[in-house]
Structure formats: structure tokens, C-alpha cells
Amino acid sequence: MTLLGESLLPRLEPPAPAGRPVLERLDSLVPASGDRSELVLPTLREGEHYRFHFDMTRCIGCRSCEVACNEQNNNPPDVAWRHVGEVEGGEYPHTLRFHLSMACNHCLEPPCLEGCPVDAYTKLTNGIVKHDAETCIGCQYCTWTCPYGIPQYHAERRVVTKCHMCADRISGGDLPACVEACPTTAIRIEPVDVANWQRELAAGLAPAEAPGLPPAAITGSTTRFTLPERLPASFGKTAAGALAPEAPHWALIILLVLSQWSLGLFALAMVLEAFAPEEGLDAGARPSLAGVTAITAFLVAAAALSASTFHLGRPVHALRAMKGWRHSWLSREAALFLVFGVLGAATASSALAAGCVLGARGAALGALSLAAGIAGVSSSAGIYLLPARPAWNSWRTPVQFFLTGIVLGAASGLALLAATPGAEGLRYSLAGALSAASLGQALVPWTIVASGLRGGDSPLRRTALLLTGALARHLWTRTALAGSVAVLAPVATRLSAEAPHLGPACLLAMALASEVLGRYLFFVTVVPLEMPGHFFSKGRGHGP
């Protein structure tokens, strides 16, 4: 019988009077049995980082690591830095079910770090990708860029947080909480020779892949896997969580739609400034159509920028967002939209000062605003071109964004020109642009449906399934609205003589509703790459 107590006795303080042992201090609690080398922190040599090793043959899916992680970091239950997913394959009784306990992969090319607009991330010399909550502004962009869904928004703190491999424990010579807690030592940390690992990753030889995980090469994931010898040919989705829409991010919907509308309005102002006289409109009128449009464009841009701060967990630090302009599309968007706003303000004030007329100076400023706006909307699109989010990562994103500008700019133009005699040619040109752009918008989601449903299971396919399943009604409404706008644009233009304002105003309202709905669908139907989840995972874990 192993009575380890004898060796323990001296370390224990005598029982308190009530027979209640009070252990003020338990130094060097030695495990009861022999060699536990896995419980010792390895030391690093030159060129080495720490990384996780996960042994899928040992994990019994008990979730002790998850609970230990939350306890270690005082994280609330809705934040899980470590998460145990399930994959299942084979047919009864030859069923194979495995668990994947995953935390941050502490990548060699971490896209969280790359995308972070405020440089809240650092890759420590020991390889740990560490996030600093005080620097973070809660923009949550990293939660999109990571193909593993690792960074998580901590609603109570209003910043993102993530696994740091218990960096403070490691620097104190201790193991991470998950490693210590794992009853079957399925999780360990070990050194990785970075150069070697990079070579192996590039050659596709690294033991860095596991069922249901995105390819390690995307980000240079460092986690090493030991996999069972018998793996089924394919893993089904039987263990997967329910396919659920992502968050809509209303502040971003408003930012995108309004900034693109504002861009359309600046373009419209330029067009009016250039073509209105040719169309026989009173060029000398005060206020001029172009002047009013430019002022409106600025007001819309201002609304867009204000809305964007509501997306931030820490709006007070919104200006920090430009810090990472060298590497982050989000910083670039913030900076360019700020420039756009400033130039727009200059344009608007110039027009206001001239009695709502654009004039040469206003036109020049307007042209600069337009250029800044195009750059801004382009960087908006850049934000969403993410390998981790396949439904966004295509031509559709920039095309949709600019089409929104054309739709709303043209629809605004029609509304503005509705009561104006003449300008027939301009009106029909705008109606034509509106029709074409809106038709494009109506079709874009269907191209996702078409290509998504064609292939096997993939995030894009699941986006298509969301579009035709849980969000089918939204998709059809969007299609109907955008299609109606396309069809009605010429009709309303023709009818505008009878009811000059009503038709175009309704058309603009429809177009706006259509674009807001389109952007809503854009956000809620994106299905990210991520790690396998389990049956009750919320918003994650739809499999590979």
C-alpha cells in the first residue's frame, strides 16, 4: 500500500484546535508518486519557442483544462480561452470520437497581431503571443482575423482577451494551468525550434494538423499534435454545434452603409457640379444642387464616423485605432475615414460659406474628399479580406461596398433631381447606374449560394446554408428590394413628372433598406474558419 503520508507529515501544520487543518502554506507539494517529468517546465535554447503539444490519443474530453483555465484567469463562463471540441467519424460500433483541447496556437505569423490597429499584441521572445488589455480598444478585429477563433471579446472588460500560455507562470518557472490540470497529460508545453518548424510547415511535413482544424500554414501555428493511428477517412459533423448566425455588429453596418453612401454623395456632387449646367440646370442657383449634396455627404460621413465608435469596447480610445497604419487595414480605414471626414468638413464649410454653392475651391476639396473616400472604402474592404472568413475573402466584398455607394448615390441623385425641370439625361443616367448597381447587389449573395452549395462541406457552404436556411427570408427580402429598385428606377424616373418627389423618395428609402439588409446579411452569414466545437458550442465549432 502506498502510504505517502509519512513523507508528507512534516510539511503539514498541526491540525487547528477544532480538528480543522489550516494550511497557511504548502511549500513544494511533491506528487505522491515517482517521475512526473511532464510536470516540469522545459528550458529554451537559442532559436526555440514554447509551444503546446496536444496528444489526441490521451484526451478523454473531460474539460478539466477548460475549467482550470477559467479559474486561473478569473474569466467569466462566456469567455473560454481553452475549448474542448469533438470530432467523430466511422459507423457504430467502429465509431471513433476524439477530442481536441485547443487554446492559442501562438503562431509564427499571428494574424491577430498583424491586424491589430493599436499594437496590443506582442510576440514575446519565448514565442508567446501576448495581448495587452490596457492597449486594446475593444475593436474585436483580431476575433475575425484568427482562423482558430482564439481571441475573445470579454464583455465585462470591454476588451478582447486571449490565452497567453500563462506567461506569468512560465516566467516563474511553472507550467500553464491547463497543462497542470490535465488528468491524462494530453496537454503539455515543449520547446519548438522555430526555423525547423517553419521549414516543416512549408514542406507540409509538420505534425501541425488535426481533424477539423484550419491548415496550420495559414498562420504558422506552432501547436504540435499527436494523432491516433486509426483515424476515420472522414469526420462527420455529428458532434457539431448548431449552425447559428454570427453577430450583426450594427455599428459597423451603419458605418459601412453610411460611409459608402457618403462616398456616393460626394461623387454625385462632383457629377452635378460638372454636368448640371450642361443639362440646363440653373448653374448660378443658390443653393446649388452640388453644394447641398456635398454638405449632405459630409453630414452622412460624420454620422458614419460617430457610429463607428459605438463598435468599440473602449470608445474613449477611438483615436488610437490609427496607430497600426503600417500593417492594419483597420488603422488605414480609420485614418483614411478621418481624412475623408476632415476633407468633407472642409468641402462642406467651403460650400456653406459660399451660400451652399460648391465653386472651384469646393469642387477641388470635394474631389479630394472623393479620393479619400474611395481610399477609405477600399481599406474598409481590405479589413474583410480575411482567409479566416471565406465568405468575405473575395471580390464580392469590395464590389458590394462600392455598389452600395453607387446605389445610394444614384438614388439620392434621383430624389434630388426629381422636382427639377430638365436634367432628363442626367436622371436617366443615374437611373441606369442605380438599376445596374442594384441588380448587381441583388445577385452577389446568390453567387455565394451557387459556389457554396457546389462544393463539399466548407465555411462557404455553411454560409450558403445559412443564406438559404435560417436567413432565407432575409435573403429573399434583400433580393426583392434590390431587384425592385433596379426595375423601378427607370419607371420612377419616368413617372416623376406626376408625383415628383414621392417615387424617387420611396426609391431611395427602398435602396437604403436594401443596402442595410445586405450588409446585415454580410455580417451574420459569414462562417469563420475555426476549431471544432462540441454539441453545445455557441457560435463556433461547425467543424472544418
Next chain:
Amino acid sequence: MDPDRPGRERAGPLSAICSRVRELLGIDTGSERFSYARDDTFGVMSRVKVPARWVRTTCGYCSVGCGMLLGVSEGKVVSVRGDPAHPVNEGKLCPKGLAEHYVIDAPGRAVHPLLADGKGFRRVDWDEALRVFAAKVREVQAAHGPEAFAVLSTGQLVTEELYALGKLVQLGIGSRNYDGNTTLCMATAVSGYKRSFGSDGPPGCYEDLETAEVVVLIGANIADNHPILASRLFRNLDRADRGKVIVVDPRATKTAMLADIFLPIRPRSDVDLLNGLAALVIREGWVQEDWVREHATGYDALAEHLEPWSLSRTAERTGLTEGQVYEAGRLIGTSRSVLFAWTMGVNHSTQGTETVNAINNLALLTGNVGVRGGSPLSITGQCNAMGSREASFTSSPPGYRRWDRDQDRRELAALWGVAPERIPAERGLAYPDIIQGILDGRIRGLWVIATNPVVSYPEQARLRAALASLDFLVVQDGYHPTPTSDLADLVLPAAIWGEKEGTYTNSERRVSKVNAAVEPPGEARTDFRIFLDIAEELGVRESLFPGWTGPRDAFEEWREVSRGRLCDCSGMTWETIEASGGIQWPASEETPGGTSRLYSDGCFQTDDGKAVLFRVAPEAPPEVPDEVFPFILNTGRTVEHWHTRTKTGRVALLERSAPEAWIEMNPVDAARIQVSNHDLVSVRSRRGRLERVRARVTSTVAPGQVFIPFHFPERNVNQLTIDACDPISREPNFKQAAVRVEKVER
């Protein structure tokens, strides 16, 4: 301190608004609350979880009996860690244990005695509660006889409390109708051990998991239900000369994934399998015949009985291949040591006891009783189910004594200074028979202690009808309301784990110390004190518990009562138990370090000292599927939850992974009734109906079978199960109900 936001100071409304604005603007990210600090023992951890002191104790969930340290600051348990020096778990804990401190400060604790007044509950003081209790007991007993008052206890109490309660009920209240919820759990193992070896008591120990050449897990999903035993099993698998693992289960459980040989048997074909394996061992000459003939009776009769179990018959009955049966039998028959471990897959059966006997047969035939790496080991359920078996005076008099043995009763009477006639000569009603007794009107008052039959008992419709017909129901629990306490006439608020002191015995007979880290909330009292208070009210305190003030007095008496018995604890003190991380009984004063295994000398507790081999003929389960109810329903657990979820349902960290019940269903069946993953289904049996259960389409269950976890009152699978019991152990057949599953149209 604000209880919801540890570390945050409570403040006035103005500063609350200020701090909310600071939060909304993002000025305050709560960095203090989420910073780290160094604990002298465990290193860097969340600052708010670094305790002022650590209190050593034993986990209060399952019977594995893991050592723990509770971190206490300012009268609250703020953190919990596995005890690295504890021989059972060496610092590891399952997720329930790692979050166990949350159950103490959880919402819904019972904090005052409550008396039902027809409209609801009225808060009363303890004096009134105890007066009402005593008056009602006397009233019921005066009108309907002493045994019209029945008691249901639990494996959740410390041994000292169980011991005190047994005396109180059997001698003080004077009713034999007293049983524990352990009858829903391991009564079958108890009966099986008694029949085969002459006494209860698991012969093996956890070390056998590490050393066995073959580990056979029968109806035991340790990966979900006893994860720390899985860690012990890995010690075995990590050796160069590692042992083999055989898993017998109708489900492809997490544990089955660890198996070298997975035997996916048809539900309730376990007796056929065990008989077939035993027959093979005999046929092939692998039996330890000399040893068996010397140490067991019934060998020839058994050999004859087993003759028909050819490989082909066994394969046909179990749904396995002959090759699978042969290979498993060969490993069992030819290996040096084989550990047979089982849990509810065996026990929850109308033929459970005989199934245990069939396991014991196989262990005896192969010489695997009490040897290193080889024993039949029942893995128990609750933290102190074993303490209940040893000391509770329910299924047997304390100290594994026998009702029908005069000498045993005289011994007890002498120890207690009472007349021998006062020790009952016959067991009272077992749990299911108490329920039947209530329905028959024979039992009119019931005291339910720390258990929740309104979730855990099979065939809920009958149970509810029974509880509703009682004259007096008193529920003593740490939480209120629970589905059971909701129906009570009187609620007695009790302290729970973390607030009480005493001992638990785990599945390997290891008596471990349980300590109080904090005071019970409100007016809640320890169960021990409640028992003494009731004894006082009934006027029996001095006669039953002379001079007792605390649980230590009970332990000291228990040492004497167990002295010389198989479960001898006389050589233990609270201090030696504490210091050693637990001592395995028997531990006499000559062997204070305890004993790892029983029966190593081949001497059993039967009158002739020989084990008994039983001829077991397989019986059909109480219900088989038909056209109307085509599925076999299996029930069980999940790693996140404990029993009826009274505790774990209050722990958000566990709830997030298992917030509601589900039904596991094979893809073939799911396709047939057009159900996809996450669809809602209704499940019907002849006895009840569950609505809106989430379908989990998975190949871990066989076609024709479904599985629903039993933890969830909201979707209580026990509305479907059948109240049919093992005739010997009286344990219900929770498994193999016939059900119908239909898709719920949205």
C-alpha cells in the same frame, strides 16, 4: 465586496454611475480584478483567487475520493486545487471538482427552516421546526405504527453523520424503514459481494488499474464519470509492458475509445457475455482449478451450468463476433492479473446482483480476487456511498454485520449499551419498497435527507403520486427549492460539503478526511447537529449519543463498532487519515496503515470461509422494444454534471458545456424519422413523455438505441424509466426502457 463582482467595492449610487460611465467609455477595464498574483503553494494565479489559507479536504462529488485544497479568504472559499500529495489523484481533479467551490456560495442555498402552510412556505425558527418534526413523527407513528415513518438518506453525508443517523432512525425513531439513495446506485454491488464473498467490500484498489495486465471495464464509462480513474489507467498504458483494456458497453463511450478491445454488446446481454467468457475459460483449461476448488464452492455445478455457452451461442446472444469473445476470453484467461471494474451498466438492472455474481465467478475462476492488479472492483457512485454501506444501518447493521446473525446483534447491543432485542433482526423496506409502502398507505411520513428523488427515482409519475399522498414530508437539504424540497411540509436547511467535518470512504475503501472551510449560510446547520437536535427533541439524545458534541465523537464510537470487522477502522484517527491522504480499511490497531486489497489470503467472509460460485441464467429486461416503442432507452451521465444537478446546475462553468438534456440517436434512426442534429424531439414510454429534447445524432449509440443523460429535472428521463427492481438488491432497472421518438414540428 460586491458578491457578483469579486474585488469590486460596493459604493453609493453616484459613484456607481461614475464607475458605469467609466466602464462604458472604456476607461476602466477591470484590470485589477483580472490581474495575477503569486500564491506560495501553486504559483501565479488570478489575484482574486489567491486565498489567505488552504484547507485540505476530500472532494464531495463522486466516490473516487480525490484530495483537494480549498482556498479560503475572508470566510469564503475562493478557489480549489487538487491536492498534489494525495495518493488518489496527485493534484488532478475533474471539471466538477475544479469548480466545486462555486456550489458553496451558489444561489438557492437553504438558509432557514421552512414550514409549508398551504399557501407556500413560512420561515420558522429551529425550535419550531424541531418541535413540528418531533410532533409529526409521533403523530404518524401513534396513528399508523412506528414503521409508518420512513427515512431516505444518501451517500452525500459523512460517515459520522450516517452512523449517527442510523442509530437515530433504528433505535431513536424506531423505524426499520430506512434506506439510502445508494439503493439507486450500488446496492447491487453490495448484494453481489455479499452473496459471492460473504460480505460487502470491494476487494481491489485503484493501484490495480495501474498494474493489471488486463483491465475489463463493464458498463463503466470512467472517462465521463470517474475521469481521475482514467488518469490512473493511463499510468498502466504508459508503461512499456502496458496492459490491455477491454470495454464492455452498448455505447461507444469516451471510455470505449481507450479500449484495445471494445465489446459493443446488446443491452442486457452482459450475463450471456460473462457466462460465455467463464465457459471459455473453463473449456480452454485457463481456470485456476486448484485454487478455485480450495477457496470457492460450486465449481462443478457452475462448469456444468456453463456448458451451453459455446462461442457461437455467446456471440449470437451478445451481438459480438466469436472472434471478439474468444480474444477477450483469452486475455482474461491467460493473463497474470485481470481487474474487473463495473458501475451502473451492471448495477441498474433487474438482474444486477446476479450479474455481479457472474463477474465475481469470472474473477474467482481466473484467480483474480485480492491480488495485485486483479479483483472484481465495483466503482461506486457517491462520495460516501461506501461510508453508507459500512456504517449507515440501512441494508445491514453497522460494520457489515448481518441482521440474521444473533451474535452480530448482541455485539452491537453491547457496544451501545442497549437490550439486544432493540437491534432489528430483519431489514426494513428498501427504497423502492418504501415508495410502494407509501402508495399502499402503510407509510405516512417520510424524511428525505440530501437526496432528490423527484429527479433521480425511476417512473416519476408513481413517485410523485407517492409523495403527494404522504401526511408529512420533511426534506433536509443544502438547497431550496429543489424539485423534492418544493413538495415538502417541512424544509430543514443543512450545511453542505465545505461546511462540514468528517470522513468519506472511497471506492477503494480509502477513508479520507473531509473538513469544513467555511461556516454554513444563514441558519443552516450541519446534518450531524440536526440529527443530534432531533434526538434531543425526541428525548433520545443521551441514550443514543451520550456526551456527544461533534462528529469526532461519532468517529470514535465507529472505530469501536468497526473493530474486528472487515471494515475495521479502529486503527485510524482523524489525524492519521488526514496526514496520509486516507487509509484503506481494514486498518486495525496492528495494521494502522490500512490494507490495499481484501481476501488476498483466499479466506472469505462466508461461514465456511469459501467464496461462492453462482449459476446465473440470463433473464430478459422488464421491457423490450416493440412496434409502438421501438427504441431501447439507455440513461447515464456526462462529465460536467453530478446526479440531479442541484449543485452543478448552479455552476456556470459546467453549465456552459451541458446546459440541457439531449438524446443521442444513431444517424440511421435519425434519418428514418427525419431528425437532424439539434432538432427537437419528443420521447414517449408507457409511463411518461418528454417534450422538446435536443437530438444529438451520433454513431456512439447503436441503431435501435437512444441515450439520454439523467441529470436534468427540466427534461427528466426518469419520467420514462421503469420502476422494476432487482429482487435481491432492490436496485431499479434504470436502463432498457422501451421508448418512441418523434420529431417535434417547429
